[in-house]
Amino acid sequence: MSAPGRRFRDRGHSLRARLVVTVLLLFVLACAVIGVATTIALRQFLYNRLDQDILGAAERFTMSRQFQERGIPPPLGAPGRDGFLGPAQKPRTLGAVIVGGVVVQSEVTDRRGSSAALPAHDAATIAALPANTRPENVQLSIGEYRVATISGASGEVLALGQPADEATGILNGLVVIELVVIGVALGGAAVAATLVVRRELRPLEQVASVAAKVSTMPLDKGEIELAERVRDPDPRTEVGQVGGALNRMLDNIEGALEARQESETQLRQFVADASHELRTPLAAIRGYAELTRRDGTVLPESTTHALTRISSQAMRMSTLVEDLLLLARLDAGRPLERAEVDLTRLVLDAVGDAHAAGPGHRWKLDLPDEPVTVVGDASRLTQVLVNLLANARTHTPAGTEVTVGLVAGSPAELTVTDTGPGIPPALLPHVFERFARGERSRVRAVNNTASTGLGLAIVDAVVSAHGGSVSVASEPGRTAFTVRLPGVPAKSPVPVPTRV
Numbered sequence: 450m451s452a453p454g455r456r457f458r459d460r461g462h463s464l465r466a467r468l469v470v471t472v473l474l475l476f477v478l479a480c481a482v483i484g485v486a487t488t489i490a491l492r493q494f495l496y497n498r499l500d501q502d503i504l505g506a507a508e509r510f511t512m513s514r515q516f517q518e519r520g521i522p523p524p525l526g527a528p529g530r531d532g533f534l535g536p537a538q539k540p541r542t543l544g545a546v547i548v549g550g551v552v553v554q555s556e557v558t559d560r561r562g563s564s565a566a567l568p569a570h571d572a573a574t575i576a577a578l579p580a581n582t583r584p585e586n587v588q589l590s591i592g593e594y595r596v597a598t599i600s601g602a603s604g605e606v607l608a609l610g611q612p613a614d615e616a617t618g619i620l621n622g623l624v625v626i627e628l629v630v631i632g633v634a635l636g637g638a639a640v641a642a643t644l645v646v647r648r649e650l651r652p653l654e655q656v657a658s659v660a661a662k663v664s665t666m667p668l669d670k671g672e673i674e675l676a677e678r679v680r681d682p683d684p685r686t687e688v689g690q691v692g693g694a695l696n697r698m699l700d701n702i703e704g705a706l707e708a709r710q711e712s713e714t715q716l717r718q719f720v721a722d723a724s725h726e727l728r729t730p731l732a733a734i735r736g737y738a739e740l741t742r743r744d745g746t747v748l749p750e751s752t753t754h755a756l757t758r759i760s761s762q763a764m765r766m767s768t769l770v771e772d773l774l775l776l777a778r779l780d781a782g783r784p785l786e787r788a789e790v791d792l793t794r795l796v797l798d799a800v801g802d803a804h805a806a807g808p809g810h811r812w813k814l815d816l817p818d819e820p821v822t823v824v825g826d827a828s829r830l831t832q833v834l835v836n837l838l839a840n841a842r843t844h845t846p847a848g849t850e851v852t853v854g855l856v857a858g859s860p861a862e863l864t865v866t867d868t869g870p871g872i873p874p875a876l877l878p879h880v881f882e883r884f885a886r887g888e889r890s891r892v893r894a895v896n897n898t899a900s901t902g903l904g905l906a907i908v909d910a911v912v913s914a915h916g917g918s919v920s921v922a923s924e925p926g927r928t929a930f931t932v933r934l935p936g937v938p939a940k941s942p943v944p945v946p947t948r949v
């Protein structure tokens with residue numbers, strides 16, 4: 450592509466504008482070629498005719514000389530009989546005899562049959578012409594002339610010319626007509642090209658609009674209805690083929706999304722069922738272990754140790770199962786309870802419990818005077834608080850200051866800030882994902898302290914189910930979790946039919 454064409458494209462002009470401009474450029478090019486070829490052909494034709502006239506004048510001149518030399522008088526009444534050009538010359542024929550670079554004899558015939566000498570200025574112009582030149586255009590005061598020069602036997606040069614202004618006038622007229630016609634045709638072509646290109650590209654706009662709508666749809670989760678399609682794509686046109694291909698691609702994606710949704714539902718159902726089924730045997734294991742320990746029978750130390758381990762592991766597994774069940778239920782869109790919840794009260798209770806569990810930490814409150822209320826599920830929101838406070842307690846060393854703040858409004862804002870070592874930067878972007886844990890937490894998990902990496906995933910799921918959001922900012926010395934909950938009644942999530 451040429452540099453201007455590339456620049457036009459790089460400037461981000463629409464396909465429609467580029468097509469119209471390209472069509473018009475080609476049109477102008479075609480008109481220019483036709484115009485130039487026509488003008489050159491006509492010019493050739495007209496000048497050939499003038500050259501023939503010059504040749505005719507030269508023949509008549511030679512004939513008249515021969516008559517003179519033989520003493521035969523020229524025919525009476527013939528135009529130009531008084532001049533040296535001889536009779537029967539066409540009107541406005543120019544003739545001049547040049548000897549030694551000076552015009553010694555000149556004649557220009559007129560329509561009435563008489564003739565006059567060349568003006569001095571024009572005589573000088575003619576005298577300056579080289580001998581034996583092919584016919585060429587010369588601008589004289591009496592008009593534009595096509596003049597040829599011929600050397601005579603005795604050294605003189607004869608110049609003969611025919612008026613060329615008529616031919617030039619015709620050529621100029623032709624150029625003006627061509628320019629006007631091309632201009633008018635260009636305007637018409639611009640309008641027609643714009644209308645045709647717009648009509649032809651309309652289906653492409655529909656394709657673009659369907660693709661744009663689909664591109665903004667959240668396809669990552671949930672049941673997705675991909676109803677957007679290009680209407681009646683015509684397979685005979687390229688644009689129709691693109692539309693058809695897009696429709697087939699959307700059918701394919703819809704099928705894949707349905708399959709994904711189905712397998713996700715099955716998996717969720719399986720996790721929920723498994724968690725549910727595991728609750729009872731786990732409770733039984735814990736109960737029996739506890740019963741055996743308190744039996745009164747003196748047990749060997751190793752058996753007591755084993756029973757303690759069985760209890761703690763069963764407890765850990767129960768927590769994990771409860772967390773998994775809760776997540777499965779939230780994923781399935783189980784509606785939460787909707788009641789006015791006093792967040793201030795929840796914070797006071799949770800911080801009190803955290804203080805009892807972690808007396809080594811410094812617990813602080815930053816609460817407004819008025820109680821902060823939101824609409825939601827009190828037990829789930831308590832779980833959010835408990836998880837965040839447990840993290841601030843278990844993932845920071847003793848002596849760390851933990852501040853729980855509340856700000857009323859819509860959204861109401863709950864913050865849990867600690868002065869601990871912070872979340873590792875590599876973990877930070879994934880911290881709300883399921884089973885995301887720092888290395889130290891994994892060690893704790895191996896050492897049987899309950900740490901599953903589900904705490905923040907539950908926080909995220911519960912807050913999202915309330916129509917809110919949770920975010921984290923962490924650096925060594927300051928980790929802050931911010932939970933935003935709608936202050937006005939939030940819309941219930943649409944319940945999805947489920948057995949969970």
Ligand SMILES: Nc1ncnc2c1ncn2[C@@H]1O[C@H](COP(=O)(O)OP(=O)(O)OP(=O)(O)O)[C@@H](O)[C@H]1O
Nearest residue numbers: 840841844871872886887890900901902903904905
């Ligand atoms: N306040 C915090 N300070 C430092 N690291 C944190 C903090 N909160 C969370 N983390 C890091 O984020 C990880 C994920 O936390 P999350 O609560 O999801 O899981 P967990 O605490 O390891 O396990 P669980 O909460 O299920 O018992 C933690 O393992 C820990 O590495």
Ligand SMILES: [Mg+2]
Nearest residue numbers: 839840904905
């Ligand atoms: Mg945790």
